[in-house]
Amino acid sequence: MNVHAFLHNFWENTISGLAQGAIYALFALGYTLVYGVLRLINFAHSEVFMLGTFGAIITWQALGLDQDSPTPSFGPVVLYLIVGLAGAMVFSAVTATIVERVAYRPLRKRNAPVLAFLISAIGASVVLSELVGVLSRRKPRGVPRLVQPEAVFTIGGAEVTNLTIGILVVAFGLMFALDRFINRSRLGRGVRAVAQDPNTAALMGVNKDRVIMLIFILGGLMAGAAALLYDLKIGGTDFFAGFDLGIKAFAAAVLGGIGNLRGALVGGLILGILEPYTSSLFGTQWTAVTAFVVLIIILLFRPNGILGESLGRARA
Amino acid sequence: MRQRLVRMLGGVALAAALVGSAAGCGGSDDKASGGGDKCGLKIAFVGALTGGSANLGINIRNGAQMAIDEYNAGHKGCEVTYVQKDSQGKEDVVSPIAKELVKDDKIIGSVGPAFSGETQTAMPTYEEAKLPMITPSATRPSLSTNGWKMFHRAVANDDSQGPAAANYIKSVLNAQKVFVMDDQSAYGTGLADNVKRVLGSLVVDTDKVQKDVTKDFSGSITKIRASGATVVFYGGYYQEAGLLVKQMRAQGLKDVALVAGDGVADAGLAEVAGKENAAGTVVTCPCAPASAAKGNFIPSYKAKFGQDAGTYSDVGYDAANIFLKGIDAGNTTRDKMNTYLGTVDYEGVANKYKFTDKGELDPSRFIVWAFKFDAAGQQVPEKEIPRS
Numbered sequence: 001m002n003v004h005a006f007l008h009n010f011w012e013n014t015i016s017g018l019a020q021g022a023i024y025a026l027f028a029l030g031y032t033l034v035y036g037v038l039r040l041i042n043f044a045h046s047e048v049f050m051l052g053t054f055g056a057i058i059t060w061q062a063l064g065l066d067q068d069s070p071t072p073s074f075g076p077v078v079l080y081l082i083v084g085l086a087g088a089m090v091f092s093a094v095t096a097t098i099v100e101r102v103a104y105r106p107l108r109k110r111n112a113p114v115l116a117f118l119i120s121a122i123g124a125s126v127v128l129s130e131l132v133g134v135l136s137r138r139k140p141r142g143v144p145r146l147v148q149p150e151a152v153f154t155i156g157g158a159e160v161t162n163l164t165i166g167i168l169v170v171a172f173g174l175m176f177a178l179d180r181f182i183n184r185s186r187l188g189r190g191v192r193a194v195a196q197d198p199n200t201a202a203l204m205g206v207n208k209d210r211v212i213m214l215i216f217i218l219g220g221l222m223a224g225a226a227a228l229l230y231d232l233k234i235g236g237t238d239f240f241a242g243f244d245l246g247i248k249a250f251a252a253a254v255l256g257g258i259g260n261l262r263g264a265l266v267g268g269l270i271l272g273i274l275e276p277y278t279s280s281l282f283g284t285q286w287t288a289v290t291a292f293v294v295l296i297i298i299l300l301f302r303p304n305g306i307l308g309e310s311l312g313r314a315r316a
Numbered sequence: 317m318r319q320r321l322v323r324m325l326g327g328v329a330l331a332a333a334l335v336g337s338a339a340g341c342g343g344s345d346d347k348a349s350g351g352g353d354k355c356g357l358k359i360a361f362v363g364a365l366t367g368g369s370a371n372l373g374i375n376i377r378n379g380a381q382m383a384i385d386e387y388n389a390g391h392k393g394c395e396v397t398y399v400q401k402d403s404q405g406k407e408d409v410v411s412p413i414a415k416e417l418v419k420d421d422k423i424i425g426s427v428g429p430a431f432s433g434e435t436q437t438a439m440p441t442y443e444e445a446k447l448p449m450i451t452p453s454a455t456r457p458s459l460s461t462n463g464w465k466m467f468h469r470a471v472a473n474d475d476s477q478g479p480a481a482a483n484y485i486k487s488v489l490n491a492q493k494v495f496v497m498d499d500q501s502a503y504g505t506g507l508a509d510n511v512k513r514v515l516g517s518l519v520v521d522t523d524k525v526q527k528d529v530t531k532d533f534s535g536s537i538t539k540i541r542a543s544g545a546t547v548v549f550y551g552g553y554y555q556e557a558g559l560l561v562k563q564m565r566a567q568g569l570k571d572v573a574l575v576a577g578d579g580v581a582d583a584g585l586a587e588v589a590g591k592e593n594a595a596g597t598v599v600t601c602p603c604a605p606a607s608a609a610k611g612n613f614i615p616s617y618k619a620k621f622g623q624d625a626g627t628y629s630d631v632g633y634d635a636a637n638i639f640l641k642g643i644d645a646g647n648t649t650r651d652k653m654n655t656y657l658g659t660v661d662y663e664g665v666a667n668k669y670k671f672t673d674k675g676e677l678d679p680s681r682f683i684v685w686a687f688k689f690d691a692a693g694q695q696v697p698e699k700e701i702p703r704s
Contacts, residue, residue: 008542012541068693139584159568285526
């Protein structure tokens with residue numbers, strides 16, 4: 001155990017962990033939204049994210065940018081980022097919609113048992129991942145260098161770069177907007193109603209199918225944003241990118257309290273900073289082991305997650 | 317109604333399975349009559365054709381393809397069939413492939429598996445079925461210490477490459493502080509351990525990531541920065557190395573040099589990293605520059621595949637030719653082929669080949685070169701590195 005490295009790198013690890021955690025949190029929202037309303041885990045959500053990472057790259061490529069393009073100046077960069085974000089969000093939201101229509105709705109119409117949903121979601125995940133794998137020849141794709149990270153200020157000797165700030169601002173902004181939407185808007189009220197009691201909500205005139213479609217799209221949009229931030233931070237993607245990250249985002253959702261929007265944020269950030277801490281303490285190969293041991297311990301004491309379950313009950 | 321339909325479908329499936337297995341049995345009965353003829357034999361290729369670091373497999377596949385096509389052009393009516401299997405470079409994918417290949421008696425030699433991990437997984441199957449193989453690229457030293465009679469390696473192993481890389485870091489780069497990391501693969505760990513052993517106290521810190529899984533290298537980069545290292549050695553493949561060097565440059569480690577082994581010796585490094593980030597990366601390889609291959613190899617390869625020969629293309633070509641020479645000399649069973657490999661002394665386009673009783677290349681024929689990526693994202697031969 002290397003306590004010296006942990007203390008020495010504390011701030012640098014905290015900052016990079018927060019940025020990674022913000023990506024987990026955005027990603028985790030998709031799990032939490034679907035669970036909150038349907039009480040089901042959407043295992044195909046990892047592929048919704050993965051297609052988003054390709055969506056941004058494909059959009060940029062259509063605009064003539066590849067991994068060798070020089071970094072454009074500030075004005076065009078902002079434009080490229082917005083277009084890339086839109087591309088990623090569209091790819092992810094469309095994928096989420098297709099998953100709902102193909103893997104969920106037909107089963108729902110037949111009152112299938114929960115296990116059937118689980119398996120059809122895993123099936124959809126494998127199909128999407130392998131499909132992209134075959135189409136991309138399982139090769140990784142590089143991301144254009146749109147943002148060259150530069151230090152804006154330092155905390156405790158650690159540099160906070162423009163990219164980190166951007167990731168945090170976009171992630172928190174979107175999460176705040178989503179929170180407002182679910183808790184304040186008319187459509188959001190429908191979502192909360194279905195989450196609380198689907199049958200009564202239907203009697204009150206809420207269209208359940210539309211609400212379910214809506215949460216898949218919302219989850220997809222958030223995953224698309226996470227995908228863009230991931231592209232910028234990591235610099236490349238491949239057909240397998242959703243798998244590992246999906247498990248971690250799902251864990252983050254459970255850790256914070258699945259079905260609870262703010263729980264996804266808390267869970268994501270905690271998992272995000274745990275990883276670099278354990279990397280410094282025990283070595284990068286121990287990251288997954290220690291992070292998940294901590295997760296198990298937290299769940300022993302808070303089985304419903306840190307902030308507790310349920311979209312409806314939390315703030316009805 | 318629906319229940320009846322399901323039962324009927326079940327019945328049909330069962331019947332089909334029975335017929336299928338019966339056909340399978342019938343097929344295996346004919347096997348014994350096959351041997352003794354030079355015609356109708358097959359040579360297999362096993363390695364990554366798709367996947368993160370697939371270019372290394374594709375280079376070899378193409379090299380062997382060229383050898384077999386040339387042979388077939390001179391043996392009309394008695395061609396050798398080329399069986400290509402994509403392992404994705406993964407242990408779990410290669411296992412069923414190996415089992416399938418050994419069942420076909422007509423296959424009397426295998427070029428590859430290409431990577432060390434998959435070779436380790438496939439060898440027991442090959443060994444049991446006595447299918448001789450030559451790997452042009454799996455460099456983990458311990459592969460030759462399992463008593464495997466079918467194993468042959470057409471290049472030096474990492475007991476040569478590792479020290480050579482370490483010597484390059486010490487004497488050419490004059491580094492005083494080196495950070496050594498690997499991807500925990502059979503190849504990456506072995507190579508990095510060898511580099512660590514020779515560098516000794518120059519190694520200031522180490523780290524381990526995971527092949528095919530690690531995408532975010534922030535944790536390692538924090539450690540590199542804290543260690544003050546001027547050189548990072550990476551034992552692994554180019555997919556991860558590309559992301560590593562890209563993130564190193566993006567996170568401010570602009571002057572820290574990246575040195576890696578033959579797993580990174582491919583232009584694929586720049587496909588993810590971008591040419592500017594890849595430039596300056598040094599890779600070692602227990603091979604001569606592909607451009608130095610003798611005879612018509614280089615122009616013919618370019619004409620045939622529309623791209624320059626890459627790392628191990630020439631060795632793949634030679635490996636296939638060793639098998640083909642064996643067939644020509646009448647070694648038409650796996651047993652005879654393996655006996656022949658024990659005695660072969662063959663001059664190919666890349667090297668002269670002779671195998672020790674453990675299946676290693678004769679030590680007098682070891683070569684290790686250093687290459688450097690240029691601004692165009694291509695690896696340029698720099699120098700041959702002395703091994704001690």
